[in-house]
Amino acid sequence: xxxxxxxxxxRRVVPGRxxxxxxxxxxxxxxxxxxxxxxxxxxxxGHDLKGKNVKETILCFPYGHGSTVGSYVLYSLAKKGLGPKxxxxxxxxxxxxxxxxxxxxxxxxQVDIQQIMMGDDVEVDCDKGLVKIVREGxxxxxx
Amino acid sequence: MYLTSEEERIYDGEYGWARQASMKILxxxxxxxxxxxxxxxxxxxxxGVSYKTMGDASLxxxxxxxxxxxxxxxxxxxxxxxFDPEYxxxxxxxxYREKQLRIIDLYETMGIQPTLTCTPYYLxxxxxxxxxxxxESSAVVYANSILGSWTNREGSPSSxxxxxxxxVPNYGMHQAxxxxxxxxxxxxxxxxNKTEFGALGIYAGKLxxxxxxxxxxxxxxxxxxxxxxxxxxASSGMTSMFYYSVPCEKGGLETVSVETKDIKDTVEGLSTAxxxxxxxxxxCPHCSLxxxxxxAETVEGxxxxxxxxxxxxxxxxxxxxxxxxxNIIEKAGGHVLCDxxxxxxxxxxxxxxxxxxxxxxxxxxxxxLNEVSVTLAxxxxxxxxxxH
Numbered sequence: 044x045x046x047x048x049x050x051x052x053x054r055r056v057v058p059g060r061x062x063x064x065x066x067x068x069x070x071x072x073x074x075x076x077x078x079x080x081x082x083x084x085x086x087x088x089g090h091d092l093k094g095k096n097v098k099e100t101i102l103c104f105p106y107g108h109g110s111t112v113g114s115y116v117l118y119s120l121a122k123k124g125l126g127p128k129x130x131x132x133x134x135x136x137x138x139x140x141x142x143x144x145x146x147x148x149x150x151x152x153q154v155d156i157q158q159i160m161m162g163d164d165v166e167v168d169c170d171k172g173l174v175k176i177v178r179e180g181x182x183x184x185x186x
Numbered sequence: 187m188y189l190t191s192e193e194e195r196i197y198d199g200e201y202g203w204a205r206q207a208s209m210k211i212l213x214x215x216x217x218x219x220x221x222x223x224x225x226x227x228x229x230x231x232x233x234g235v236s237y238k239t240m241g242d243a244s245l246x247x248x249x250x251x252x253x254x255x256x257x258x259x260x261x262x263x264x265x266x267x268x269f270d271p272e273y274x275x276x277x278x279x280x281x282y283r284e285k286q287l288r289i290i291d292l293y294e295t296m297g298i299q300p301t302l303t304c305t306p307y308y309l310x311x312x313x314x315x316x317x318x319x320x321x322e323s324s325a326v327v328y329a330n331s332i333l334g335s336w337t338n339r340e341g342s343p344s345s346x347x348x349x350x351x352x353x354v355p356n357y358g359m360h361q362a363x364x365x366x367x368x369x370x371x372x373x374x375x376x377x378x379n380k381t382e383f384g385a386l387g388i389y390a391g392k393l394x395x396x397x398x399x400x401x402x403x404x405x406x407x408x409x410x411x412x413x414x415x416x417x418x419x420a421s422s423g424m425t426s427m428f429y430y431s432v433p434c435e436k437g438g439l440e441t442v443s444v445e446t447k448d449i450k451d452t453v454e455g456l457s458t459a460x461x462x463x464x465x466x467x468x469x470c471p472h473c474s475l476x477x478x479x480x481x482a483e484t485v486e487g488x489x490x491x492x493x494x495x496x497x498x499x500x501x502x503x504x505x506x507x508x509x510x511x512x513n514i515i516e517k518a519g520g521h522v523l524c525d526x527x528x529x530x531x532x533x534x535x536x537x538x539x540x541x542x543x544x545x546x547x548x549x550x551x552x553x554x555l556n557e558v559s560v561t562l563a564x565x566x567x568x569x570x571x572x573x574h
Contacts, residue, residue: 107421137219
């Protein structure tokens with residue numbers, strides 16, 4: 044199958060380069076109360092990623108909401124090896140940003156995350172503010 | 187971002203690692219969000235206190251700052267902890283108690299007052315247009331919107347960093363041009379109680395993203411109603427401020443309407459329980475003096491049923507001030523608790539499976555943070571369910 048490569052631009056938030064599979068939602072995430080700190084599983088009621096694990100993913104969501112303790116939840120996840128490899132946001136908010144800073148999770152924002160599909164193989168270069176998506180052919184529509 | 191030579195020396199580590207690490211956090215945030223300089227702050231309010239929500243890794247973070255000599259440079263207050271010393275402390279495992287006391291101790295070592303309340307503005311009202319570094323999202327929205335102070339929605343570590351440096355980067359809500367409304371929310375519903383004000387917040391927070399709204403059409407409200415609106419908004423969204431009166435005809439603003447049905451659906455959507463509650467919780471955010479009075483008036487003469495606990499959470503100084511109301515509530519069999527709340531303590535360990543509350547924010551968080559089912563209802567219904 045032909046390889047499709049797409050590059051998206053963004054803004055460096057926390058430096059670093061990571062490659063992994065995308066976990067994508069168009070809904071905001073609150074790390075406190077929204078993600079189980081002991082497993083990394085998303086538990087927010089009614090969230091489209093409920094039941095999915097953020098561990099070692101390239102976690103893509105529009106922005107963070109809710110409790111300001113979310114920074115520490117993100118930090119705790121990372122310290123336990125349960126954190127995402129990188130975070131891609133549309134609009135970074137201070138709660139997620141400071142969590143990513145102290146947890147040293149590479150992070151980028153101002154990215155059009157609608158262009159990223161669940162399970163895409165994504166390479167994030169936060170230093171340069173680039174997201175490279177490597178996809179095998181076009182995804183087929185569900186019938 | 188411009189740094190004074192003194193600030194540069196902090197950044198370079200001349201004043202020790204704790205202030206250097208704090209300064210680095212602030213400078214990175216400031217550079218990212220377009221700050222031009224650091225602004226001296228009047229106070230910091232720090233979240234990340236309950237061991238239940240923080241976990242062990244974050245304790246290490248605090249320990250590093252405290253043991254490297256981190257000291258707050260401004261008046262600094264703390265959010266609620268996992269228990270109060272009087273009623274709950276002895277009902278949890280030794281490990282929880284030790285770690286919780288350790289966290290508070292580390293903050294105190296850094297000079298932070300163990301106020302243990304989410305409503306620091308009842309203890310000390312900040313100045314109009316004074317710059318703050320507050321975490322606790324409900325207090326941030328309350329401070330910007332009702333008190334007219336200026337603060338971003340700080341994450342727990344950045345509120346602490348700001349306390350240790352005594353300054354914040356001047357981006358976001360610290361700039362007048364970023365405090366302008368961009369959406370008019372016409373409230374067509376007649377909000378009957380605090381629960382519905384909270385539900386309006388939850389509903390609006392979801393559609394706002396980071397935009398600042400004007401709520402048009404609110405009437406007969408008191409600050410306690412707006413406190414619930416602030417708490418709801420901050421839970422479901424990232425908004426840091428709202429306006430609640432339309433000073434003049436504000437033309438050209440995008441307008442959305444909120445109908446009675448939207449509020450009703452939100453309240454119903456936040457209620458997950460069908461069972462009788464084990465715990466009835468009032469005081470998210472912590473109760474004001476007026477709220478303590480109205481709770482006392484509602485429970486007076488009643489008696490809390492067997493098998494049910496009624497908790498009323500409030501700041502410690504207000505409990506002392508409101509001794510009469512507290513007596514009435516406790517005589518009826520309720521518990522007036524300070525330093526904590528039902529969301530940040532381990533209610534599951536106490537055998538609670540179903541909680542009833544009048545707070546939309548508490549109802550929003552409890553199913554995941556506390557693994558309980560919830561009934562959201564106004565104070566009168568909560569008291570009716572609690573008492574004979």
